[in-house]
Amino acid sequence: METFLAVQEPLAASGVAEYGWLLIALPLFGAAVLLLGGRRTNAWGHLLGCATVIAAFVYGLALFLSMTGMPADERVRELHLFDWIPVNALNVEFGLRIDPLSMVFVLLITGVGALIHIYSVGYMSHDQAGRTGADNTERRRFFAYLNLFVGAMLILVLGNSFVTLYLGWEGVGLASYLLIAFWQHRPAAATAAKKAFLMNRVGDVGLALAIFLMFAELGTTQYTEVFARAGEMPTGVLLAIALLLLLGACGKSGQFPLQAWLPDAMEGPTPVSALIHAATMVTAGVYLIARSNPIYNLTEDGRLVVTIIGALTLLIGAIIGCAYDDIKKVLAYSTVSQIGYMILAVGLGPAGYALGIFHLLTHGFFKAGLFLGAGSVMHGMNDEVNMRRFGGLAKHMPITFVTFGLGYLALIGFPFLSGYFSKDEIVAAAFAQEGWRGWVFGGAAALGAALTAFYMTRLMLMTFFGEKRWKGQKSADGREYHPHESPASMTVPMIVLAFGSVFGGVLLYSGDRLLGWLEPSLGAVAHAEGGALPHSVIPFLVVGLSAVGVLLAWLLVGRRPVPATAPAQVSFPVRAARADLYGNALNETLFARPGTWLTRALVYVDNRGVDGLVNGIAALLGGSSGRLRRAQTGFVRSYALSILGGAVLLTAALLMVRFT
């Protein structure tokens, strides 16, 4: 552990950073105005929603620039806001931790958030006209929830204690729930929201238990103190905390075995999928593990479990992604898989924390762009999501095609686009592990790259190339397809994100810009040499494997006509993938069924034992209450007697205590 830089003592915030609370206050203010203002704010609600997030972004940028001017060891700042719960031993203060790691997230959240707010102005106005008439109430509600999400997410990343993080964690969970169920009239959306809510609770319980454990062991939940004193905890407790935090991360980030809610969450409006379920909220798990790096540094077993979960998830996500025909679900499984990469990276310890964050950033750009592109396609295709109905759209939506294509290339790791740098680094770091781990994790990561190339190429081919399978067809609501390019408010954010997907990697990677920047928060990156494969071979390996994936996709999908309905007679692997690799069945077996048994057993015990006891106690209390009531006779003289009796008893007791 010598390579890892000790956790820095934070300095008090000064200068621009003193107003750090504005970051959180602005979006929350927007949400409050929009929710409480009611119909009066319908007309300009969406503009306010955009304005608060853009203002937060501008402030975040100013803060970032002011920090770049500081020496590296002064970049970790704490801003004490107020004592939140000062009750005896439990003293939670509400403060912000402004350091390189949280700043990276602030810029990602407010930057991508601002773009997606702007995109939503166009996207939701269309939605409104098509569905419920001229009233803009729905759009206002949408922007209120989006602002609420941004505020909560900023609390999550800026908080300086685990309790504050938990507050934001639940806040984003709430916003996510509200937004998935935004179209409540669709039963699928309501069900998906419920599923997301429940599976997130499983994770949240893990996080809450981890915080309780920390508090019980150390008596504090502030980052600085927990991290400085993490070494005092016994190894068993450390491992337990690490695993419980991982459980929390799995729930929020859609990692195995809690991944099934994320694809279902695509029932929400597409900007929500882009912002919350691709770029920001689902990466909170990665943030949590990276933030807790001093804890994970101390427990190698904990890190190993993290790595295994990451590797497993990245393969599962990629395999299932190959089988789906729903464009948003493919992208959703791609997200699951890419977050698997990040979790794998942060599980590698000091060698990987910063790499995970690096991939998180580049992924934030290209995946948000891909989702916005998918939204644009749906926008032009009567909200159709089935790729078997697409085809040949490149000509009809040129801007969407180009931006989507760039995002696609970035995702599959086309040389010198952003995904190339971040993914290669992770694969290399995985191969650099010692012994069997290098081969296993490196192999999984490299195989995942090939699979990614396969399913994304399939998606591109089915959507933008080939014959126009939508001709002469009608969508579910009985309209004909007239694909058209989307309005500027939608294409401009896509273009900006495409730029990010193309150049983001180079900009952040060259000269170790990002990795060096993150050093005060995450420690220096340990570039491990050796291991299973030499570092120089990796890029060729990954690019080669990706090329194989692209080629396979072309052979299987591009060369032949795509049937309009999915063929039923397929081999077992495809069937398994279509069934989410039995993820739901697994969840059922792991959580639902034991839960049901447990409930049944409890109900049995409850009916026989507890209920009897409770009923007995209730009857006892009720009976004694009914009898004691009679003592309240309504006669003032009997009340006086009770006072006199009480006084005599009390005085007698006092004298007895004294004189016996």
Next chain:
Amino acid sequence: MFQATLGSQDVAQSAVNIPEIDWQAISPVVVVFVAACLSVLVEAFLPRERRWSVQVTLSLLTVVVAGLALGLYVNSDAVVGTGGITVAGQAVPLFSADYPALFLWGTLLALSFGALLLIADRSVDGGAFASPVPPAPGGDPVQYQAPGRQTEVFPLALFALGGMMVFLAANDLLTMFVALEVLSLPLYLMCGLARRRRLISQESAVKYFLLGAFSSAFFLYGLALLYGYAGSVRLVDIAAATAGTDRPETLLYAGFGLLVVGLLFKASIGPFHAWTPDVYQGAPTPVTAFMAACTKVAAFGAILRVLTLAFEASSWEWRGVLWAVAIVSMLIGAVLGLTQTDMKRMIAYSSIAHAGFLLVGAIAMTEDGLSGTMFYLLAYGFTTLAAFGIITLVRDGNGEATHLSQWAGLAKRSPLVAVTFAFLLLALAGIPMTSGFMGKLAVFSAAIADGMAPLVVVALLASAIAAFFYLRVIVLMYFSEPAQDGPTVSVPGAFTTAAITLGVVVTLLLGVLPAFALDWASVGGFVS
């Protein structure tokens, strides 16, 4: 003050000791008493039709000005926390504006502002108060309502408020006794002023008066015995005397016991609670709100002061006994509340249970116990104030509909009232995100820190039992079919709306961001 000028050593001297008075420190109290006297004059000399508006303006203004005076003093350059009325040569003021007194004065002023708003509202059914005129022969005496409305309630309320402020700041038992009467006598009268249901209103006044006078006789006898024990009724002198060993301790413990009975009665604790349900039910609801919120603050302020300043040294002897009292109070409140069928009576039993919880904090005798108890008083006062405000709104042809069955299905008819009341009930039950939770957390953790874990277990048990009857009301409001000829919910006037809003906002605020109030409550302790 007279008693001070004739202090033991000074009798022989011809010089009279003029007490030093820090006028700025006691300005809130002075404002309230001056206004109360003015209010009496208004009642005497102004024509009847103009009295109401003048009295309302005067009393609300008084509370605001007193609050401003308090704020000015707290933020001034003066050495805050040591002022009051001090006799030359004495270290401790007779009547002390120390930090707990300042905090509780602020609480009292804020609460009485809300209560005065409720008292002043006459948009609903023409107001709750009437001049006492007998019913016509042959009429139903229970439902009889007197004609006209009266304004005597305002000077009475101001005098009661002034008495409360002195009661909790008095460092001397005689001042405390006089203040006790100054606060009680107006309350006795206010209970009997209801315009509707004259009979139960008068009955509650008689009961409260007789029992109040009875218990203040106990307080006074305790005072006399302590005087005999310590040779002085100053709290610090009593504390000094308990440190020595050469005095007859029978006097001390008998005196302490009787004194505490008087205090516990006012706080409606334990076996001295019998008046509470009857008086809460019979008194006009705005007056009940005033009593439930403000009297509790004053009584606990005095309990905290007496226990801390005079009897801390002997706490090992009396603590066990007060444990028992707290347990009895919590259990009586929780268990008897289960079978109540009248809303006001139910809240009365809830207040008995809450008094028990408060006593748990008060006997912790630590800084955390003091600040926690004061925070609890603040939180509970606003919640209960708003709850009684809601009760004034639910009415049928005979006035307020306080029977539980009349509240069935209320949510269907007026969702806003139902959700507000449900929130307040949850706060009384101590559910997180409400001030009730934070108050219980503060008080119970202080008690545990002071080694009273078994008591806290009982307290949690009592909270669980009590939560049942709060939830029962919520279930009743939300899941029952409304009665055919059920009560209607009146549209509240601006005053009632303001009072309820105040209570609800404070309840929520203290539940979410309790830190600032906890900080205020723990600035400093009693001066001794």
Next chain:
Amino acid sequence: MTPTYYLLLSALLFTIGAVGVLVRRNAIVVFMCVELMLNAVNLSLVTFARINGELDGQIMAFFVMVVAAAEVVVGLAIIMSIFKTRRSASVDDANLLKY
């Protein structure tokens, strides 16, 4: 004659007053019993002042008398008003509020 006898007399008077409150029905008499309790306390105060050789206790007795007088005013007003409504001064008749 030792002052202790006065204290015992005072305690006796206080007890008689307290018992009177419990056993008498007429509100006026109940109230007079409370007054008896207060005056019993006055006797104690004066005695203690004598024992301590100072005047404080006697001054306090005056305070108590003033307070008692105020209490009489308020008490009689309340009792009168309920008597007008009910035509009865018995405390046992006022029994609507119970359980």
